Structures are given as C-alpha cells and as structure tokens.
Amino acid sequence: MTRMSYREAMREAIRAAMREDARVFLMGEDVGRYGGTYAVSKGLLEEFGPERVRDAPLSELGFVGAGVGAALGGMRPIVEVMTVNFSLLALDQIVNSAATLRHMSGGQFSVPLVVRMATGAGRQLAAQHSHSLEGWYAHVPGLTVLAPATVADARGMLAAALADPDPVIVFEHVQLYNTEGDVAEGPVDIRRAAVRRAGTQVSLVTYGGSLPKTLEAAAMLAREGIDAEVVDLRVLRPLDLPTVLASVRKTRRAVVVDEAWKTGSLAAEIVARIAEEAFYDLDAAPARVCSEEVPIPYPKHLEDAALPQAEKIVAAARALFGKP
Amino acid sequence: MIAPPPSGPVPCARETALSLLDDMLRIRRMEEKCAELYGAGKIRGFLHLYIGEEAVATGAIHALEAEDNVVATYREHAHALLCGVGMDAIMAEMYGKREGCSRGRGGSMHLFDARARLYGGNAIVGGGLPLATGLALADRMQGIARVNACFFGEGAMAEGAFHEAVNLAALWQLPVLFCCENNLYAMGTALARSEAQTDLCAKAASYRLPTLSVDGMDVVAVHEGTCEAAAHVRAGKGPFFVEFRTYRFRAHSMFDAELYRDKREVEAWKTRGPIHTFSARLKQQGMLTEEQFLALDRGAGEEVARAVAFAEAGTWEPVEDLARDVHTPVVMP
Ligand SMILES: Cc1ncc(C[n+]2csc(CCOP(=O)(O)OP(=O)(O)O)c2C)c(N)n1
Numbered sequence: 001m002t003r004m005s006y007r008e009a010m011r012e013a014i015r016a017a018m019r020e021d022a023r024v025f026l027m028g029e030d031v032g033r034y035g036g037t038y039a040v041s042k043g044l045l046e047e048f049g050p051e052r053v054r055d056a057p058l059s060e061l062g063f064v065g066a067g068v069g070a071a072l073g074g075m076r077p078i079v080e081v082m083t084v085n086f087s088l089l090a091l092d093q094i095v096n097s098a099a100t101l102r103h104m105s106g107g108q109f110s111v112p113l114v115v116r117m118a119t120g121a122g123r124q125l126a127a128q129h130s131h132s133l134e135g136w137y138a139h140v141p142g143l144t145v146l147a148p149a150t151v152a153d154a155r156g157m158l159a160a161a162l163a164d165p166d167p168v169i170v171f172e173h174v175q176l177y178n179t180e181g182d183v184a185e186g187p188v189d190i191r192r193a194a195v196r197r198a199g200t201q202v203s204l205v206t207y208g209g210s211l212p213k214t215l216e217a218a219a220m221l222a223r224e225g226i227d228a229e230v231v232d233l234r235v236l237r238p239l240d241l242p243t244v245l246a247s248v249r250k251t252r253r254a255v256v257v258d259e260a261w262k263t264g265s266l267a268a269e270i271v272a273r274i275a276e277e278a279f280y281d282l283d284a285a286p287a288r289v290c291s292e293e294v295p296i297p298y299p300k301h302l303e304d305a306a307l308p309q310a311e312k313i314v315a316a317a318r319a320l321f322g323k324p
Numbered sequence: 325m326i327a328p329p330p331s332g333p334v335p336c337a338r339e340t341a342l343s344l345l346d347d348m349l350r351i352r353r354m355e356e357k358c359a360e361l362y363g364a365g366k367i368r369g370f371l372h373l374y375i376g377e378e379a380v381a382t383g384a385i386h387a388l389e390a391e392d393n394v395v396a397t398y399r400e401h402a403h404a405l406l407c408g409v410g411m412d413a414i415m416a417e418m419y420g421k422r423e424g425c426s427r428g429r430g431g432s433m434h435l436f437d438a439r440a441r442l443y444g445g446n447a448i449v450g451g452g453l454p455l456a457t458g459l460a461l462a463d464r465m466q467g468i469a470r471v472n473a474c475f476f477g478e479g480a481m482a483e484g485a486f487h488e489a490v491n492l493a494a495l496w497q498l499p500v501l502f503c504c505e506n507n508l509y510a511m512g513t514a515l516a517r518s519e520a521q522t523d524l525c526a527k528a529a530s531y532r533l534p535t536l537s538v539d540g541m542d543v544v545a546v547h548e549g550t551c552e553a554a555a556h557v558r559a560g561k562g563p564f565f566v567e568f569r570t571y572r573f574r575a576h577s578m579f580d581a582e583l584y585r586d587k588r589e590v591e592a593w594k595t596r597g598p599i600h601t602f603s604a605r606l607k608q609q610g611m612l613t614e615e616q617f618l619a620l621d622r623g624a625g626e627e628v629a630r631a632v633a634f635a636e637a638g639t640w641e642p643v644e645d646l647a648r649d650v651h652t653p654v655v656m657p
Contacts, residue, residue, distance in 0.1 A: 027450050029511070029513070030483050030511050030512045030513060032510025032578075033513070033583065033584040034511055034513070034583065034584055035512070035581065035583050037511075045350055050518070054471035055512075055513055055517055055518075057479070057482035057513065057517075057518035057519065058449050058450070058479045058480060058482045058483050058510055058513075058518065059483060059484070060483075061484055062482075062484070075576070083606075086448065086449075089448075089483070089484070089485075123368075123369065124368040124369035124420075124431065125430070125433075126368055126369060126430055126431050126433060126434055126447070126449075127429075127430070127434070128433070128434075128446070128447040128448055129370070129433075129447060203399045206623065259585070292646055292647055293647060293650065294647045294650050294655055295650070297428075297429045297431055297646070298368075298369060298420050298426050298430055298434070299420030299421075299429075299430065299431075299640065300368065301640055301643060302420075302428075302429075302641060302643065305643045305646050306646060
C-alpha cells in the first residue's frame with residue numbers, strides 16, 4: 001500500500017505504462033514543457049523525451065485524430081485533451097472514427113487508443129470550462145468509458161485501458177486531482193462497478209467527482225438513522241448493471257447522483273434500467289440528483305446551487321422514506 | 325532576437341497620443357488591481373492578464389468606430405474597457421455580481437456588452453473566429469458597412485476554426501478584420517513548437533486576403549496599421565489580417581508556473597514595454613511632462629478605485645434566479 005494523490009496516481013500509471021511498452025506515448029496540449037494543465041504529466045518529458053511526451057498545438061481534432069491513426073498504425077497512444085469542453089472540437093474523430101472503425105471494417109481494424117480528459121465543475125470557471133459530458137460518450141457503441149473516482153482507480157485503470165484493443169475514454173474530475181488515497185499493487189478491472197460503502201436501506205448510485213459528495217451524504221444519512229449503500233459505477237460504458245441491480249434489490253430504494261444535466265443523462269439511463277429490471281423490488285420511485293438545467297454560472301453561490309451537493313442527496317434519499 | 329524598443333518621433337497629434345497613453349494606463353492599473361483582488365479571493369476562476377500587450381487593444385480599438393463589432397477571447401478585459409464597457413461593470417463582472425456587464429454569469433473570461441457591440445469574451449480557443457465571420461455575413465446581407473474586428477492569439481491559428489473562418493470570409497469577401505495578438509506563447513507552447521509556418525501573415529495570405537504585420541509594442545504603429553486595415557474592410561474590399569507582435573509579461577493565467585520560458589527573455593521584452601517606451605518618446609518630443617504623466621496615472625488609479633467600490637457594493641443574484649437566461653422568454657402577443 002502506498003499513499004499518494006489522484007494526480008500522482010495518474011502520473012505513476014502513465015509512467016509505468018511508458019516504461020513497460022515502447023509503443024505507449026503521451027500526446028496533448030502542454031503535456032510536456034508546461035508540465036500538464038493539471039500537472040499530471042509533470043516530469044514525464046524529462047524522463048521520456050519530446051518524442052514520447054509530445055506537445056501538440058491547439059488542434060484538438062488533428063491530434064486526437066492522429067491518435068486514432070497512430071493506434072491503427074501499431075502504437076498505443078494516450079491522448080490528453082485538456083478538458084471535456086474542448087473535446088467537442090475532436091468529437092468527430094472520436095465518434096465517427098475511433099468508435100466505428102472496427103465495425104465498419106468488418107472487424108479488420110481495431111483502434112487501441114486511450115483518450116484522457118478532465119471534466120466537471122466546482123472551480124468557478126463558468127460555462128465553457130465546467131461541463132460534464134461523460135454521458136455523451138457513454139451513449140456511443142464502440143467506446144469504453146471510465147470514470148476513476150478513487151486514487152486506486154486512477155492508478156490502476158490506465159493499464160487495463162491500454163490493454164483494451166478498442167478505444168477507451170478516461171474522465172478525470174478536476175476536483176479529484178488533489179484527493180489522497182491508498183494504492184495497492186496490481187491491476188484493477190474495468191468491467192465492474194464497486195460498492196464503496198455497504199448499506200441496507202437505500203442505494204446511492206454515482207460516479208467520478210460526485211463520489212466524495214455521495215459518501216459524505218451517506219455519512220450524514222447514517223447520523224439520521226438511514227443506512228445507505230454507495231455504488232460507484234467506475235465504468236460508464238458498458239454499465240455494470242448486475243452490481244447496481246443487486247444493490248437496489250437489497251435496499252429497495254435508489255438515488256442516482258450525476259453532475260451532468262438531468263435531461264438525457266446517464267442518471268436517466270440508470271433509472272430507466274432500474275425501472276425495467278427491478279421495478280417490483282422497489283419500495284419507492286427512484287430519484288435523481290443532477291445539475292440544474294443551466295450552463296454553469298461563474299459566481300460561487302450560483303455554481304454551488306447548480307451542482308449536486310451532499311445536502312441535496314440527503315434530501316432526495318430522505319424523501320424516499322416519506323420524510324421531509 | 326528581440327527588436328530594440330520602439331523609438332523616434334511619435335507621428336500623431338498630441339491629443340491622440342495622450343488619449344492612447346491614458347487608455348494603456350487605465351488597462352494596466354485595472355489589471356494590476358485584478359491580480360491583487362485575485363490574491364484576495366475577490367476574483368475567482370481563471371484570470372488572464374493582458375499586462376504587456378496593452379498597445380494592441382488600445383491602438384486597434386482606437387482605429388474602430390463606435391458601431392463596429394468586436395469579438396474577443398478570454399484575455400479581453402482591455403478590449404471590453406476600450407469598447408466602452410464601463411470599468412465598474414467590468415469589475416463587478418469579475419466579482420460575479422449582478423451589476424456586472426454579463427450579470428455576473430460569465431466572470432473574467434466572458435465579458436459581453438450589447439450596447440458596446442462586444443460579442444464576448446470567448447474561452448474556447450478559436451471559438452470567436454467563425455462568429456466574427458457570421459456577424460460580417462449578417463452585415464453584408466443587410467447592407468451595413470461595418471468592421472467586424474476579431475481578436476485572437478497566435479495559438480488559435482492552429483485550430484481548424486481559424487482556417488475555416490478565414491477561408492469563408494475571404495471566399496465571400498466579408499467585412500472581417502482579423503486581429504492576431506501574437507504574444508509568442510499559447511499557454512506553455514512557443515510559436516515555433518506549434519506552427520510549421522511561423523510567418524503568420526504568410527499563413528493567412530494563403531487564403532488570398534491582404535495582411536500586415538506590425539510592432540504590437542508600439543501603440544502608434546498598431547493604430548496606424550489598424551486604420552489602414554479597417555479602411556480596407558470598411559470600404560467593402562473584403563477581410564484583412566493583421567498580426568500584432570507582442571508579449572505577455574505575466575503568466576498565462578494565475579495557475580501557471582512559467583516553466584516554459586526564460587526569465588531573461590521576459591525581462592528583455594519588458595524593455596519594450598508599451599507604456600514606458602511610449603511615454604519616454606512623448607516626453608522626448610515635448611508632448612508630455614512627468615507631471616502630466618502622473619496626472620493621467622492618478623486618474624486611472626481613481627477610476628480603478630471607483631470600479632472596485634462599485635463591485636464591492638454590488639449584489640449577488642438570488643439563487644431562485646439560477647436558471648434565468650437559458651432561453652429567451654417568449655412574449656405572448
Ligand atoms: C479549444 C481550446 N483548447 C484549449 C484551451 C485551453 N487554453 C486556453 S488559452 C490557451 C492558449 C491560447 O493561446 P493563444 O491563442 O496564443 O492566446 P493567448 O492566451 O496567448 O492570448 C489554451 C491552450 C481552450 N480554452 N480552448
């Protein structure tokens with residue numbers, strides 16, 4: 001067991017992958033000389049040189065597409081896009097090429113590409129820097145979408161993503177980079193959700209940056225005598241429904257917490273699956289805590305009000321017991 | 325190689341020269357205060373300072389008319405101020421107060437003002453370029469003779485949006501003035517590491533529009549160059565591309581450790597600083613005395629103090645109004 005920050009865990013994962021496999025390289029804006037926008041790649045340029053820690057110009061469509069091409073050509077690229085907001089400039093290459101090539105070519109071409117990007121709000125960066133669009137990517141067949149929420153997953157998921165023969169998108173919530181945690185040796189799986197807190201009365205289902213808030217809410221609920229279970233999805237596509245459904249069947253109540261907007265969200269998908277598969281096991285209609293339907297505003301009090309918060313999660317859970 | 329500081333006689337009327345100097349001082353003092361307020365936690369989020377680049381927005385916007393449109397980036401405090409957005413409304417916006425020019429919703433990176441014809445404050449690099457082309461298209465289709473000035477950094481020239489927007493403007497001969505603020509770095513990426521062709525005018529000229537490169541540390545050169553380019557655009561002769569060669573003295577934003585450039589390079593560029601070189605030239609020419617300089621500086625300082633007081637006294641938008649202005653309210657007939 002080693003204790004480190006989420007940022008260090010991600011860096012260690014990249015470093016280990018690059019040491020192990022000469023085909024792995026890191027490419028993105030300011031990953032090298034600047035030291036990484038969120039300092040994840042700090043020091044890697046010095047260790048691996050500019051050929052493998054490749055600074056790219058402001059050309060998201062170009063360098064993400066080049067990552068797709070390099071993957072086709074035999075390399076194992078890790079492409080860093082500064083934030084999910086800017087990945088919209090590269091959406092075409094991810095959705096129309098990376099996700100489809102294997103199928104369109106009748107199984108001839110796989111794209112072993114990993115794209116990492118920061119996501120989420122909470123730093124008062126306003127409407128062009130704060131969005132959570134993980135659900136858009138999770139909509140697309142052909143992609144695997146990961147949301148490491150713990151330091152252990154930040155350390156462990158990358159190796160599994162690189163071992164995957166198909167494109168994997170990794171979302172790193174900006175509020176997690178400074179969190180600290182223990183890292184164990186060995187690989188982690190990228191197929192299963194994880195129960196982060198066992199409980200018996202309500203399932204709180206979440207992912208990514210909302211996990212700490214949800215655990216906080218579970219602790220608050222415990223003080224009120226409500227025993228909540230917290231499920232961390234970890235993998236947003238394909239969803240590990242058996243783990244979610246097993247939890248909900250046990251607790252008979254579900255609250256889904258998702259920093260994206262409610263309409264058309266991953267939360268909507270999960271609630272729909274619960275309704276389809278476990279309707280008769282429920283004691284209450286499933287609830288959701290999502291962001292308000294507004295581009296994230298700059299002032300702190302409005303940003304806080306727009307986002308899921310522990311208090312809102314507690315209120316939603318409490319309401320399932322008919323409590324005010 | 326860094327060019328010698330701008331020198332020699334200032335080829336413009338004294339009144340014009342003093343007004344250019346005054347505006348550069350207003351920008352400088354406003355932004356120095358912003359940096360201080362950021363440290364105090366009054367301004368949050370990202371804050372991108374224009375310190376060192378003041379001659380560009382000043383010279384360029386002085387060459388525009390009140391009815392011209394301006395599209396800018398996240399490094400746009402100066403542009404907003406010179407477009408006529410009050411310093412108090414800018415400062416209140418940075419605080420996130422309701423009295424801000426964007427109602428507090430945008431902050432530093434998203435200054436908007438319909439009355440001043442400022443269309444943002446765009447924090448997606450390159451995002452403003454197609455928008456400017458579209459504003460120009462609207463003008464052309466409605467028979468309005470206006471310049472649509474679009475400011476962007478040299479980093480944006482690597483984005484597809486630049487190439488598509490410039491090609492459209494040139495193809496359709498639209499009234500866009502493309503103003504490239506070449507400060508040599510896009511965050512930590514030096515020009516030579518982001519562009520195969522570092523001659524930005526050559527790059528733009530491939531779309532067959534006239535180009536001009538001017539010393540962006542010399543406010544009069546900026547002003548003259550922009551006047552020439554704006555006259556071309558205003559006369560309906562199609563778009564024009566101007567490169568302003570400048571330098572940012574501060575970090576990219578408040579989160580930047582500046583690992584990518586040598587302190588000596590920054591110091592060398594500071595000898596070309598737009599404010600002190602310009603005021604020295606004016607003094608040499610007998611257009612300015614030290615007392616007059618200090619009076620202008622004091623005036624700028626007082627304006628900043630008033631703006632801060634205005635922002636401090638501003639109000640927070642009630643949380644109940646969180647979701648306003650997502651859609652335009654439908655007015656029933
Ligand atoms: C599409 C997009 N990619 C990346 C970023 C992050 N980013 C913000 S400013 C910047 C550098 C831009 O440099 P330049 O265009 O030269 O303007 P400057 O900041 O030097 O004024 C980067 C990479 C962004 N805001 N938008």
